[in-house]
Amino acid sequence: MERAASMSGTDTRPPQRAVHPLYVRITHWINALAVLVMIGSGWQIYNASPLFPFAFPKSVTLGGWLAGGLLWHFAAMWLLLGNGLLYVTLGLVTGHFRRKLLSIRPADVAGDFGAALTGRLSHQDLTRYNAVQKVLYLGILLTGAVIVASGFAMWKPVQLRELAALFGGYEGARLVHFFAMVAIVLFLVVHVVMAFLVPKTLRAMITGR
Amino acid sequence: MRRSNGRAQGVDAGLLIKDAAKLLPNPSRRVFLRNTGSLGALALLTGCDIIDGPSSERALRVVSRFNDWVQARLFNPNRLAESYPASAITRPFPFNAYYAEEQAPDVDEDRYKLVVDGLIENRKPWTLEELYALPQETQITRLICIEGWSAVGKWTGTPLRQFLRRIGADLTAKYVHFVCAEGYSVSIDMPTALHAQTQMTFKFDDEILPTKFGFPMRIRMPTKLGFKNPKHVVGLAVLNNYTGGYWEDRGYNWFSGL
Numbered sequence: 001m002e003r004a005a006s007m008s009g010t011d012t013r014p015p016q017r018a019v020h021p022l023y024v025r026i027t028h029w030i031n032a033l034a035v036l037v038m039i040g041s042g043w044q045i046y047n048a049s050p051l052f053p054f055a056f057p058k059s060v061t062l063g064g065w066l067a068g069g070l071l072w073h074f075a076a077m078w079l080l081l082g083n084g085l086l087y088v089t090l091g092l093v094t095g096h097f098r099r100k101l102l103s104i105r106p107a108d109v110a111g112d113f114g115a116a117l118t119g120r121l122s123h124q125d126l127t128r129y130n131a132v133q134k135v136l137y138l139g140i141l142l143t144g145a146v147i148v149a150s151g152f153a154m155w156k157p158v159q160l161r162e163l164a165a166l167f168g169g170y171e172g173a174r175l176v177h178f179f180a181m182v183a184i185v186l187f188l189v190v191h192v193v194m195a196f197l198v199p200k201t202l203r204a205m206i207t208g209r
Numbered sequence: 210m211r212r213s214n215g216r217a218q219g220v221d222a223g224l225l226i227k228d229a230a231k232l233l234p235n236p237s238r239r240v241f242l243r244n245t246g247s248l249g250a251l252a253l254l255t256g257c258d259i260i261d262g263p264s265s266e267r268a269l270r271v272v273s274r275f276n277d278w279v280q281a282r283l284f285n286p287n288r289l290a291e292s293y294p295a296s297a298i299t300r301p302f303p304f305n306a307y308y309a310e311e312q313a314p315d316v317d318e319d320r321y322k323l324v325v326d327g328l329i330e331n332r333k334p335w336t337l338e339e340l341y342a343l344p345q346e347t348q349i350t351r352l353i354c355i356e357g358w359s360a361v362g363k364w365t366g367t368p369l370r371q372f373l374r375r376i377g378a379d380l381t382a383k384y385v386h387f388v389c390a391e392g393y394s395v396s397i398d399m400p401t402a403l404h405a406q407t408q409m410t411f412k413f414d415d416e417i418l419p420t421k422f423g424f425p426m427r428i429r430m431p432t433k434l435g436f437k438n439p440k441h442v443v444g445l446a447v448l449n450n451y452t453g454g455y456w457e458d459r460g461y462n463w464f465s466g467l
Contacts, residue, residue: 049356067460075272158290158467
């Protein structure tokens with residue numbers, strides 16, 4: 001009670017357990033770093049042979065040129081993969097995913113989506129995700145799985161031939177990898193904007209409360 | 210010749226002399242992370258010196274060697290790259306090199322000799338006529354460039370493993386190093402050299418290998434990225450010491466397996 005009061009003079013609600021357990025906060029920020037390196041270096045690699053008639057501005061790419069971009073990409077992938085596996089394992093084992101994400105009801109999604117668009121979505125209780133958050137967080141987890149799988153398919157289209165075939169071969173995996181990146185970047189824009197619109201969510205991801 | 214101390218096992222340094230200058234430790238080739246300029250959000254988060262200084266470059270190279278190790282373990286010597294029907298061949302097949310197409314070296318076929326060296330029993334150089342007389346196979350496979358694009362082509366030539374046996378190569382050695390007419394070089398692991406689809410290529414699309422695709426001989430390996438497939442090969446050495454290669458010394462991952 002004292003702690004809640006001392007952190008926010010207007011917050012008189014009873015004390016809550018941590019919004020995010022420690023492992024979620026640590027893996028979240030490691031993931032944030034890994035994803036930024038993967039995107040910046042990935043854009044560098046993209047620019048060497050653009051799939052579409054545009055290139056990413058050099059100022060937002062990592063590595064200086066193709067070799068540097070590749071070195072960053074194939075180093076940060078281990079961080080992304082190891083950290084991601086740790087997060088997913090703990091999320092499954094502790095029941096975190098089941099409690100926080102899989103408790104979606106279709107009616108809530110429609111209702112909360114409407115509320116979100118009209119700016120009436122409540123962020124009072126950070127320990128519970130609204131239905132829009134559940135959908136987006138589940139979606140980004142799936143997108144993460146797709147971008148890692150398509151990345152491995154591009155990296156090892158011969159040794160992991162069956163995996164590559166799932167994406168329609170090397171060139172198919174390349175397209176899937178690109179559009180998964182687009183989905184992640186769009187998610188990041190919404191995610192970061194929301195974090196600044198509701199700053200206590202940012203605080204909760206750092207301090208846990 | 211300073212580097213020859215690393216070339217034990219009676220390797221003729223003269224064979225690799227074109228390469229020697231390139232293989233010398235040279236500070237100017239360790240700057241691939243320069244000119245990064247602004248790095249956007251990441252630079253703001255962590256500070257530039259962490260990102261593109263010499264220490265990060267050293268660390269990234271250590272990870273790259275770790276990735277060599279991982280890839281060597283992932284490599285299945287019996288796994289074949291996908292073969293395609295003739296209808297899948299990419300036409301026109303793209304030219305790509307570190308020089309412009311008109312700068313591709315003109316190799317005189319009458320004076321051409323393939324010099325073989327290192328851990329082998331028979332050092333006799335090979336003329337083109339002798340090479341053409343070897344049994345040949347054809348493959349239609351996908352060449353994947355480190356830049357990201359790929360193209361399907363048709364290559365005909367002799368499996369490298371047959372040639373290595375013919376010259377009495379020590380097949381337990383670690384590396385095979387290739388030297389090209391204009392100075393390019395590349396080295397590969399022995400398991401890849403012995404892979405069924407690794408080929409000394411003499412023909413492209415049923416025609417004698419054109420200059421732009423590496424006349425008179427290139428090494429084709431569909432289990433590695435395009436830059437590991439050297440053109441205009443004039444020398445081959447079986448070695449136990451790591452020799453890197455043109456692009457590898459500039460930062461590309463050495464194993465670069467597919």
